[in-house]
Amino acid sequence: MPRPVSPAGHATRGTTNTNRLRRVDRWIAALPELRRADSPLVVDLGYGASGVTAFELYDRLRRTHPDVEVLGLEIDAERVTRATAQLAEIRAGQTRFPVDSRISFARGGFEVPSPHPATVIRAFNVLRQYDEADVAEAWRMMCSRLAPDGIVVEGTCDEIGRVSSWIDLDSGAKPRSLTISLRLAELERPGIVAERLPKALIHRNVPGERVHRLMTDLDASWERNAGLGTFGTIQRWLAVVSDLRATGWPVRTPKARAKLGELTVDWASVAPLGAD
Known part of the structure; x- marks a missing residue:
């Protein structure tokens, strides 16, 4: 009988908060790859000490795709036991x-031991606790478990989900874009997201690197458009997004999503130097 394969990676700190991943969930729900899949499997990789992020992910995605299925994966066996007990409470109608x-x-x-290839794998606040040198192999392993048009969404956020950023990768482990998502109310400056960049970029926020220029341009435009704050932070943020597009940044964000505090740019515009 073959020996079971040990999970690849190590257990994270397990920090979990209700509603913490709402921003990335909202973005995933709008993905055309999810919407056109017949019976999409979405993996919540490294969900932490509670299964709540998997429950919330399912609850949000089912409104877009009633046939969606969510699989929560954790290296820590005790966390799997705890989440399964929480699921039993759901089955009993107690939530x-x-x-x-x-x-x-x-x-x-x-290694993502799923019953069939995944449409989306969400790995949030996982690689943050690894070395930058570990990122490429983790990406490769996860992407190898995707359906042909599947997507890995890998990123990080603050403890209460007000500041988030993520990279999406195709099934060939090729990054496509970087997205930042900010709660605009009471936002002091958008460059605060530098503290929550994905592991592939967080140490590259130094002069000369592309992502550093993005962080610098964000804050500079935010200051230039301070007067629009009179009309609300959404109008000020829309002006920032417009500025970036006008100055040559390959912005993918439509106005409707920019109003949510999002900005998506092509990966090539922020990729670490030497990683092209």
Whole structure:
């Protein structure tokens, strides 16, 4: 009998907060790859000490795609046991989540032991605790478990989900874009996201690197458009997004999503030097 494969990676700190990943969930829900899939499997990789992020992910995505299925994976066996017990409470009607939620939990890491290829793999606040040198192999392993048109969404956020950023990768482990998402109310400056950049970029926020120029341009435009704050932070942020587009940044963000505090740019515009 073959020996079971040990999960690839190591357990994270497990920090989990209700509603923490709402920004990236909202972005995933709008993905055309998810919407056109027949029976999409979405993996919540490294969900942490509680299964709540997987429950919330399912609850948000089912409104877009009723046939979606969510699989939560954790290296720590005790976390899998705890999340499975939480799922039993859902099945018993003791929570606000649907009793027939299509959610399951299993032990696993970057090798993603899923029953079939995933449409989306969300790995949030996982690689932040690794070395930058580990990123490429983790990306490769996760992307190898995708459906042909699947996507890995890898990123990080602050403890309460007001500042987020993520990279999306195709099934060939090629990064496509960087997205930042900020709660605009009471935002002091958008460059605060530098503290929550994905592992592939966080140490590259230094003069000469592309992502540093993005952070600098964001803050400079935010200051230039300070007067628009009279009309609200959304108008000020829309002006920032417009500025970046006008000055040559390859902005992918439509106005409707920019109003949510999002900005998406092509990966090539922020990729670390030497990684082209």
